[in-house]
Amino acid sequence: MTLGLSAAQLAAGTASADDGSTPSTASDTDNGLRITGPPTVDAYAYPGESFAFLDSVRYLAAPEVGYEFATKRDSYGATPMMTMTTVDGTRRGETVTVPAELVDGMNGIKDGLRVRIVNSQGKVVFDEKRTLCPAGYDTRRIAPNGPSEASYPAFCGGNWFTRSVVFGVDQGWAANLEAYTDVKGVKIGHRLTMTTAITEPVAAFLGIPDSERKLKQKVTVRNASKEWGDDGGFAGEPVEGFSAEGADVGQLMQDVSPGTASAGGIEDSGVVERTPNLYLAEEVKRADNATASAKPGTKGAAPKVADPRDGTLPDLVAEPAWSIGTERQGGKDRLTFNAHEWNAGPAPLVVEGFRRPNKSVMDAYQFFYEDGEQVGYARTGTMKYHAAPGHNHWHFLDFAQYELVTPQGDLVTTSGKQSWCLVPTDPVDMLAENAAWRPELIGLESACGGKEATWMRESLPVGWGDTYAQYQTEAFDLTGVPNGTYKIRITVNPDGNLHEVTAENNVSLRKVVIGGKPGARTVKVPKIDGVDTETGDYLFATESARTAGTASMSSHSHH
Known part of the structure; x- marks a missing residue:
């Protein structure tokens, strides 16, 4: 040969x-x-x-x-x-x-x-x-x-x-x-x-x-x-999920444009040398065997840090809204959209929840890693159990905010989406330093959890994002909203509770033109950077997969 x-x-x-x-x-x-x-x-x-x-x-x-x-x-x-x-x-x-x-x-x-x-x-x-x-x-x-x-x-x-x-x-x-x-x-x-x-x-x-x-x-x-x-x-029927036993997601994840990246371009670095992401290999093994604690300040835990080093931080980025449409639901006209936030690195975003004794909420802490080793943590918010159809798992309350605003930035209405179960659903930059090429190794069974959970870990590895479809009660209520031009404003880390490299890329805006009449509202979405993102709904995660503890890359909704 x-x-x-x-x-x-x-x-x-x-x-x-x-x-x-x-x-x-x-x-x-x-x-x-x-x-x-x-x-x-x-x-x-x-x-x-x-x-x-x-x-x-x-x-x-x-x-x-x-x-x-x-x-x-x-x-x-x-x-x-x-x-x-x-x-x-x-x-x-x-x-x-x-x-x-x-x-x-x-x-x-x-x-x-x-x-x-x-x-x-x-x-x-x-x-x-x-x-x-x-x-x-x-x-x-x-x-x-x-x-x-x-x-x-x-x-x-x-x-x-x-x-x-x-x-x-x-x-x-x-x-x-x-x-x-x-x-x-x-x-x-x-x-x-x-x-x-x-x-x-x-x-x-x-x-x-x-x-x-x-x-x-x-x-x-x-x-x-x-x-x-x-x-x-039938033989070989795909199973949702993206573990080694999951579906052939390569055929589910179809590219939808001739070119998509953050406006302003990225460095022409080619194939970078990647340092091993030891968080994915070693820390997760410890997490899989972890026992619940009311707070992470127990013997052996890393000390709290008030000002973590940049090399231990994620960089959270909000991309423009996409797959935007209208629907009539519950007697109301709504503006539906997809929202996508991702982590540009250099460190993973790791948020863990520790259940308060005999309470139905968890205190959320952000953990920091350097060269694969945990070097500290800081209190960052709250997790609550979301008991609703299609959910029935724990949500982190301090991740993002979705708003419909005027062209001048004045608030019109907010999305009904106020909490998140974070898992990596979409690859964004696999050439980023420390990007995780196989995020399934994180052990996503801990990501969303059941009602009885006492500890929770949610994560966005470097290079990965999390896509959410906002529809029904999570979409924008258009009742009383006049026809005209507006913007969908997506803000990641809106309260500044999460430590990250910079907040300069935390907000994105997407222009929309709303028309029609009550009961039949319409929306037009101008191209962005010459690309029409409204030619198809390419959404790569399912809420049922989160409930089951795995991330899936298929064309379904994700709450």
Whole structure:
């Protein structure tokens, strides 16, 4: 088998592929990416239906050298740029730029994967090109030469305000490729042949020889009722959540613009050297075994600090509102919107609640970390149990504020949303210093808690944000609000109770034009930085997932 191309050969191979010639390869050493999987898989159909569900098992493997991809954009409307770097142990190879025509926004490599299925008569029943996301929720170790745990995020993609994402395949690991397929025109008992291939232009760039870029699998269509019941799921049905056992969130998190980042741009730092976020590895282990205390000032706790150092602080940022609309609910017209706040670092935001003895509230404390070690804490507010449909968990009361204001900044009305359960739902800047690439390691089972909880930890790791959908009673009540131009003002840390690096980026404003008449109000939302954020509702967290103690990245509401 052939070696994946070096940085120089990658560039040369891409150029030759563009002019129609055959790209060069290096040596006979097994050093590059390859597609692999079992020779036989199953599909499932229900009796009487000509429709099957197929969730194949197939991987992109990196047996000897890891491959890291980083994509970033400098403004909301900028075109994302992707780079690729090979990683051999601690040695990083040359970073090369992925050709623009191969970049699908923040989602991965454009048209990099082709899935083709034929029936036993040779008729094509499915043929589709897909974005290649070299990540996956189900990573597998294939050799002892790489890291003991997968290091890259389990998905590709982002939201309107994502600045940068990172994905890849670790040395000695294989990443699960998106595999779900609906196949029409087939029935129980049919036998199919499925070929999954890295497409030729992408294979040329990655240095994957023809013999290693394709995987052929035999498929048998089985009875879903016998396997899963008449009202059950089917083979491989995704489960909400983004742990190793969760859904393939890479296909749920779809990039929604040609470029989204904070206005004013970000530094052109490329792939940064990341220091290990020991908070995610060590402190969480202690937290999982922690016992409740009325206050953190017990023996062995770190001392309280009145003025924590900047290196131990988060930087909370409010992004503009998006997915803005109107609804009629409870006899009232409301203005709905999504709100998004995130942590730019350099340290995680960690807030813990300690229940007052025999009381229904918790005292909230912010904890500070330096080089992975807890170095202090400070009182920062209150947590209360929110007993309401879709909630039934603990909320932190001092995180954000949502207001509708006039163009001059005068208050018109406030949102009904006054408390939060903080978990990382959206990647925003995976190239930020100390960014957490696998936030599921935090142990989100402690994030929201049940009624009986005596201790709570809520967190926003560096590089991650939390998206909330404001609708029904949490949206703006438009009763008595005249038609006209207004702004949605989002303020994170409105009371200044949370310690952070700066408050200069804590407020965002989004212009809206309200029209219509009572019972049928309308809203127009001008573009921001040339980008229309109202083309779809891409929301990546569910309240049910919070109640269950995991974060989910799917198109549902989040309270």
